[in-house]
Amino acid sequence: MQIRTWKKLGTLALLGLLTSWIISSCSPSASTSSTGSTEKAANGSAEVEFWTMQLQPQFTDYFTH
Numbered sequence: 783m784q785i786r787t788w789k790k791l792g793t794l795a796l797l798g799l800l801t802s803w804i805i806s807s808c809s810p811s812a813s814t815s816s817t818g819s820t821e822k823a824a825n826g827s828a829e830v831e832f833w834t835m836q837l838q839p840q841f842t843d844y845f846t847h
Contacts, residue, residue, distance in 0.1 A: 837845075
C-alpha cells in the first residue's frame with residue numbers, strides 16, 4: 783500500500799510539472815508584454831528600473847549582528 787501511494791504521488795507531481803511547463807511555454811514572454819516596461823528601446827537596449835526599500839530602523843539590528 784505504501785508503494786502505491788508513492789507511485790500516485792509521483793505521478794501527480796509529474797503531471798503538475800508538465801502542466802506548469804506547458805502553460806509557461808505557451809504564455810507570452812516579458813518582452814512582448816503590453817505594458818511596455820520591458821520592451822526594447824529604439825537603439826536596441828532595454829531599460830531596467832530598480833525599486834528599493836528603506837529598512838532602517840526596524841532591521842538595523844538584524845543586519846549588524
